[in-house]
Amino acid sequence: MRGTVLTIVVPCYNEEEILPETIIRLHELLDKLIDEALISDRSKILFVDDGSKDRTWEIIYKEGLKNKYVKGLKLARNVGHQNALIAGLQAAGELSDCVVSIDADLQDDIQVIRKFMLRFHEGCEIVYGVRKSRETDTFFKRSTAQGFYKLMRGLGVDLVYNHADFRLMSQRAIKELERFKEVNLFLRGIVPLLGFRSDVVYYDRLERKAGETKYPLKKMLAFAFDGITSFSISPIRFVLVVGFVSFLMSLAFGSYFLMLKFLGATQTGWTSLITSIWLIGGLQLIAIGLIGEYVGKIYKETKQRPKFVIDIDTFNLPIPKRQLQMPGEEGVVYPKVSETGK
Numbered sequence: 001m002r003g004t005v006l007t008i009v010v011p012c013y014n015e016e017e018i019l020p021e022t023i024i025r026l027h028e029l030l031d032k033l034i035d036e037a038l039i040s041d042r043s044k045i046l047f048v049d050d051g052s053k054d055r056t057w058e059i060i061y062k063e064g065l066k067n068k069y070v071k072g073l074k075l076a077r078n079v080g081h082q083n084a085l086i087a088g089l090q091a092a093g094e095l096s097d098c099v100v101s102i103d104a105d106l107q108d109d110i111q112v113i114r115k116f117m118l119r120f121h122e123g124c125e126i127v128y129g130v131r132k133s134r135e136t137d138t139f140f141k142r143s144t145a146q147g148f149y150k151l152m153r154g155l156g157v158d159l160v161y162n163h164a165d166f167r168l169m170s171q172r173a174i175k176e177l178e179r180f181k182e183v184n185l186f187l188r189g190i191v192p193l194l195g196f197r198s199d200v201v202y203y204d205r206l207e208r209k210a211g212e213t214k215y216p217l218k219k220m221l222a223f224a225f226d227g228i229t230s231f232s233i234s235p236i237r238f239v240l241v242v243g244f245v246s247f248l249m250s251l252a253f254g255s256y257f258l259m260l261k262f263l264g265a266t267q268t269g270w271t272s273l274i275t276s277i278w279l280i281g282g283l284q285l286i287a288i289g290l291i292g293e294y295v296g297k298i299y300k301e302t303k304q305r306p307k308f309v310i311d312i313d314t315f316n317l318p319i320p321k322r323q324l325q326m327p328g329e330e331g332v333v334y335p336k337v338s339e340t341g342k
């Protein structure tokens with residue numbers, strides 16, 4: 001047990017306000033877990049800077065110079081929470097027995113990580129953190145999130161209810177995850193697909209301590225839509241069914257109007273004509289739009305673009321002393337990944 005190396009991966013995007021506290025709290029936690037011999041003292045906290053525009057990277061970097069637990073991964077630009085997380089998991093997975101992912105804002109109760117470790121030692125490869133209730137969320141966020149889980153379930157996607165990206169994964173699970181090469185990687189949907197032995201730990205989610213949510217409505221909707229179309233072709237089926245039904249209806253209407261014509265009552269109105277034009281036009285547009293959505297996904301997948309680009313990595317590689325300077329300091333040299341030999 002003593003030798004179990006844990007890495008806590010924390011994606012950060014413009015989190016300068018909360019980061020100092022996050023560092024202190026996670027550091028305390030590591031100390032406690034090390035004392036209890038649940039983890040090795042080679043355990044680390046890996047902060048992934050997702051192209052922040054504020055002082056986030058500076059804070060991570062400076063802390064890393066004096067704190068042996070703190071490591072940083074700076075992505076060259078903002079790639080979004082999911083991709084930043086994957087970057088962190090992959091970097092950490094190589095040198096850790098298990099990895100816990102958690103948001104920078106301390107909304108998830110970090111004491112739960114202890115329970116994660118206990119489950120891990122019992123042999124679980126994946127442990128999901130699940131929120132007991134959503135009281136701290138706004139009514140709007142709560143209802144949209146719940147609607148989302150229900151919809152996903154209805155579409156046949158196996159999500160862990162009320163589980164965000166607070167989870168433990170073993171090194172093996174991360175290795176397997178890397179074999180999913182898709183670009184639109186929706187972790188919450190993929191991880192249950194791995195199928196390893198897993199367990200769930202319940203916790204209360206707190207309010208964001210500082211800073212504001214990096215998931216405004218627009219991003220939330222995009223995230224939900226991506227989640228759905230990355231996993232399910234049910235919407236396309238639905239369009240097919242609607243198309244089929246309207247085709248049958250038009251057959252019925254057609255024969256009805258023909259019958260009227262033969263009976264001599266040919267007062268077919270403009271209204272029915274114009275409404276059917278709109279109806280059919282609308283249906284066609286929906287269908288094309290939806291198909292376009294999937295074609296767009298295929299287009300992205302076929303390009304096989306890398307999900308992220310690493311700028312600086314203080315986790316896997318020791319950086320030469322002369323390069324340990326911050327921007328603005330005299331003679332700053334950024335260690336390029338190529339220079340550090342990776």
Ligand code: UDP
Pocket residue numbers: 010011012013014015050078079080081084102103104105107212213214215
């Ligand atoms: N985040 C990120 N890249 C982004 C947006 C967010 O790495 O483009 C990080 C953010 O710093 C935080 C986590 O993802 O650690 C979750 O974001 P947030 O707490 O704002 O989302 P919410 O909890 O409101 O859903």
Ligand code: MG
Pocket residue numbers: 103105107208213
């Ligand atoms: Mg949050």
